[in-house]
Amino acid sequence: MRTLIHEAEGALNGLGIQNPKQWGEAELKVWDLAERGRRVVSVSLLLLCLITVCTGALLTALVEHHWDMAMEMWLPSYAFFLLTVCYVQLDLIAIRRGRSPAYAQWAAVSTLVACQTQADESQATSVTTAQLSRNVERLSDALITYAQFGVSRKPGPRAALLTQCAGMSQRLESAFEASLRDRSQVRVLAKHIVHLIDALGRQEPLNMVSSAESAPAESVPAEGPLPWRMVMAHLLAFLTGVGLIAGFKALGLSAEYLLLLAPLIYLVVQIPYLATGRIPTALRHLPRLAAPMPEPASESEVRTSDSDASADVPRQLVPVPQRHD
Structure with missing residues (x-):
């Protein structure tokens, strides 16, 4: 954390800006300890899951009764891996909420370091621009988390903090x-x-901001719910695929027929996504042909086109060939 503070001080000195009166080292140390503990636990659990899944897959491949061994070894190990990944994500959410003041302080100091890199002509690239964008987004998320869980859970203070943090987030995004x-x-x-x-x-x-710059209460972003429907959709799709394969094996179909039935399996696996209202992104936005964007017209042309009855006729969505003189 001292290294991060020194980098932030060097960034401010390079930009010609006075350093903050206090950096909140205690909060930064709290976040550093929490992050180190989370990484140790996460890496240990994921390594255990990797060993379990690889052992189950190896035993499944070595024995004669592959399907029986897969049901007894590989599938339970894979389920253990999914539950571990879910726990790691929930643990990250819990740490950010439980240490929200430290999370906001660390995100702010990290963004200062990214500002120095972006301001330097010799270092500014598209990569540094994307990095600064991610830091600003993370700082905005940290501020909203701090407003909801960092001070008080009572409606009054939370509402006041949310308007302030949302106003500061808008100021950062505008800058x-x-x-x-x-x-x-x-x-x-x-x-x-x-x-x-x-x-x-x-x-x-x-x-943080003046009363005039604070965001109105109706525009304050609410806390995003956990994507339980998406989790259930993935779980049901996985169980549906396993059930289809088990059914085909019970009917005596060999692996060659499974390749021919792959389109049917794919369509059936999509049913849980449709049932939960969580359609995959690839199916939600289908590709389509569209006419080229028209040039902006003046106000008089817009009024004339609105009053014309032919404006209600839909355009043909076909590509227009380009002319080469």
Whole structure:
């Protein structure tokens, strides 16, 4: 954490911005310890899952009764792997909520380091731009999490904090968009982050932005629910596929017939996604032909086209060949 603070101080010195009065080292140490503990537990569990799955697959391949061994060894080990991944994700959510002040402080300091890289002409690339974008998004997410779980669970303080954090998030996003037009505006983004760190360090979270800049209550993003329907859809699709294969094996069909029935298996596996209302992205947005975008017309042309009855006739969605003179 001291290294991260030194990098942030060097970034502010390079941008010509005064350092915050206090960096919140205690909060940063809390986040560092929590993150290290989570990584150790996650890596240990995932390695155990990898060994279990590989052992189950190896035993399934070596014995004669492949299907019986797969049902007894490989499928339980694979289910253990899925449950472990689910636990790791829930543990990450719990740490971010339980250590939300430290999470917000760490996200702010990390974004300052990314600002210095983006402001430097010799280092700014498309990779650094994408990295700064991810840092700003993570900082906005950390602020919303801090407003919901960092101070109080009562409706009054939470509502006030949400409007302040949403206003600060909008200010950060506006500054980042301005830096995409003029890279020198990264300095403005860094100033906003320094003001944010000062407000969190003084324990004055309602002083992030002025009352005029705070977001209205109706526009504050609510906490996103956990995608339980998507989890259930994946689980049901997995069980459906296993049931189909078991049924085909019970009918005495060999593996060659399974390849011929692959389209049927694919369509049947999509049923759980349709039933839960969670259609995969590849099926939700089908490719289609579209006419080229028209040029923007003046207000008089728009009014004339609106009053014309022929405007209601749909266009043919066919590609228009380009003319080469």
